[in-house]
Amino acid sequence: MNNLEFNDIQQHWDNFVSAAIAWAPRILIGFISALLIYLIGSWLIRFIKRMAEKAFQRRQMDISLQRFLLNLINWGLNILLFIVVVTQLGIQTSAFVAMIGAAGLAIGLALQGSLANFAGGVLILVLKPFKIGDYISSDIGVSGTVQEIDIFNTKLTTPQNQLVVVPNGPMSNSSITNYTQLGTRRTWFDIGVSYGTNLKDAKELLLAVIDKNEYAMKEPAPQVVVTELGDSAVNLSIRVTTSNEHFWTMNEQLIIDCKAALDNAGVEIPFPQRDIHIRKEG
Numbered sequence: 001m002n003n004l005e006f007n008d009i010q011q012h013w014d015n016f017v018s019a020a021i022a023w024a025p026r027i028l029i030g031f032i033s034a035l036l037i038y039l040i041g042s043w044l045i046r047f048i049k050r051m052a053e054k055a056f057q058r059r060q061m062d063i064s065l066q067r068f069l070l071n072l073i074n075w076g077l078n079i080l081l082f083i084v085v086v087t088q089l090g091i092q093t094s095a096f097v098a099m100i101g102a103a104g105l106a107i108g109l110a111l112q113g114s115l116a117n118f119a120g121g122v123l124i125l126v127l128k129p130f131k132i133g134d135y136i137s138s139d140i141g142v143s144g145t146v147q148e149i150d151i152f153n154t155k156l157t158t159p160q161n162q163l164v165v166v167p168n169g170p171m172s173n174s175s176i177t178n179y180t181q182l183g184t185r186r187t188w189f190d191i192g193v194s195y196g197t198n199l200k201d202a203k204e205l206l207l208a209v210i211d212k213n214e215y216a217m218k219e220p221a222p223q224v225v226v227t228e229l230g231d232s233a234v235n236l237s238i239r240v241t242t243s244n245e246h247f248w249t250m251n252e253q254l255i256i257d258c259k260a261a262l263d264n265a266g267v268e269i270p271f272p273q274r275d276i277h278i279r280k281e282g
Contacts, residue, residue: 034088041081049074061125068122068151120172121151130178135244138174142166184217185247187240191258192233194268199226202236205265209257215242215250233270 052073056066130136130146136156137143142164144156154171156164179185193202203224210222220241228235238258242250262269 031089034085037088038081038085041077041084045074045077045081048077116169117152117167120168120170121149121153123172124149124154124168125151129176130181134181135179136176137179138166138171138176140166140170140174180244183244184241185244186220187238187242187247187251187254189251189255190227190235190237191262192230192235192269193262194270195234197234197267199234199236201265202262202267205261205267206236206238206258209261210238210240210254213240213250213253213257215246215253217241217243232272 049070053066053070056069061069124130132146132149135143135145142156144158144162144164146154147157147163148155151168153168154166156166158164191206193199203226206224207222210216210224216222217240222241223237223239225237225239226234227237238254240250240254259269
């Protein structure tokens with residue numbers, strides 16, 4: 001009985017050795033090819049990253065977006081390389097692919113809001129509707145000077161020196177007014193004069209005030225336009241262009257100087273008023 005068991009064990013061992021000898025070349029070839037694929041793939045990944053970085057720099061892409069996209073390329077290519085290498089070793093990769101897909105789905109469902117902000121950040125950094133230093137306003141009710149643009153949010157500083165952090169998702173889907181991107185800005189305010197005023201003389205008077213302002217540009221030409229016959233006054237619109245850095249200074253000077261010129265000329269700037277008629281029944 002003992003001899004029979006020993007012979008069975010010996011037979012199984014001989015079969016294992018024969019199978020190992022038969023599979024050894026395949027395993028060795030698979031390991032060597034997997035190692036070569038890993039080394040060549042790693043070199044290709046580094047090469048692709050260098051080329052992508054140069055392309056991003058040529059397009060003057062925002063540095064934060066460059067880093068994010070380079071990390072995304074690095075992770076994606078390394079995952080692909082891992083799958084190719086383990087496939088070459090004879091390991092079934094369907095389980096890995098299923099795990100990666102399930103993890104991606106779970107992360108996507110858990111981070112829906114963050115992913116929307118991330119997508120908005122990519123759009124803002126790529127399309128560049130505004131840049132750092134621009135004064136903007138949007139229809140979501142925020143306005144200010146852009147201080148920082150991140151992947152997930154944009155930071156603004158208001159004229160009251162308050163920091164506003166705006167998620168990029170709503171920001172990218174809103175209408176944005178960029179006041180500084182074109183380099184110049186046009187003031188646009190109304191002054192009301194009484195109905196008894198000679199409008200042509202009033203316009204010439206205001207144009208003379210504008211002509212004396214050191215920050216007012218000659219082109220495009222300044223305008224004083226009659227815009228409305230209001231309830232209590234005739235409204236004159238003052239429209240003057242200047243550089244971004246001088247806008248608020250010029251705007252204030254024009255308001256002060258226009259009022260002073262109208263006062264000196266005896267032109268009334270009426271306040272809202274109503275006539276009340278009292279009827280007495282006899």
